[in-house]
Amino acid sequence: MTLEDILKDIESRGDGELKxxxxYYEQKISEIRKKQDIALRNLQEKYEKLTxxxxxxxxxxxISSGEMEALKIVRSRESSLIEEAMGKATIYLKELRNSKDYKEIMAKMVDAARRSLGKKFTIRVSxxxxxxxxxxxxxxxxxxEVDPYGGIIAESSDGSMQIDLTLTSIMQDIKEKLISRISEHLGE
Structure with a gap:
């Protein structure tokens, strides 16, 4: 074997080992890239889910904040409507004594008291x-003087029962029922 052949043989072995x-390293790099791609995909999926x-x-x-704000607006409007209605009712209440129907209203109050308390009872009235x-x-x-706007307070003859049919009390009951109805309507 000549020197040239030995050099070619060394070169050929070097080329073979180099190849x-x-x-080997291309395969390792490819494996690392695949692992990197998988890790990157997993990370991306994780952050997409988190996002x-x-x-x-x-x-x-x-949405909850919006619902709360809407509820505040509804409550505010509800309150102003009730106050407006009660304001109008109070004006009506103040004028009720002067109406032609007031005598009939008083008679109905007495009848209601009679149905609840029996035949004998006491009426306190202005x-x-x-x-x-x-x-x-x-x-x-x-x-x-039982109420500035009118009405009666009826008591059983033995004093054990009392019915407040003053106009102020009736208006308060109406207000409470109105609030209850509005609340029912709003689903509370």
């Missing part, structure tokens, strides 16, 4: 309204 090493969850959370928070109470031998009428 083997090159192939989606965060977006949903922000949406829920935003001096201004006492003449509007239908007279009866079983009925005791006491004049006293």
């Amino acid at each position: 083997t090493l090159s192939d 989606e969850e965060e977006v949903r959370s922000v949406e829920r928070t935003t 001096a201004r309204d006492s003449s509007l109470i239908p007279q009866s031998k079983d009925l005791v009428i006491r004049e006293e």
Whole structure:
């Protein structure tokens, strides 16, 4: 074997080993890239899920905030409507004593008290309204200022039961029922 052949043989072995090493490292680099791609994909999927969850959370928070704000607006409007209605009712209430229907209203109050308390009972009524109470031998009428707007307070003969039919009390009951109805309507 000549020197030239030996050099070619060394060169050929070097090229072979270089190729083997090159192939080996290309394979390792390829494996590393695949692992990197998989890790990158996993990371990307993880952050996409986290981002989606965060977006949903922000949406829920935003919706909840919006719902709360809407509820505040509805409550505010509800309150102003009730106050407006009660204001109008109070004006009506103040004028009710001067209406032609007031005597009939007082008679209905006495009838309602009679149905609840029996035949014998006492009525407390303002001096201004006492003449509007239908007279009866079983009925005791006491004049006293019971309400600035009118109405009666009826008591059983033994004093164990009392019915407040003053106009202020009736208006308060109406207000409470109105609030309850509005709340029912709003689904609370």
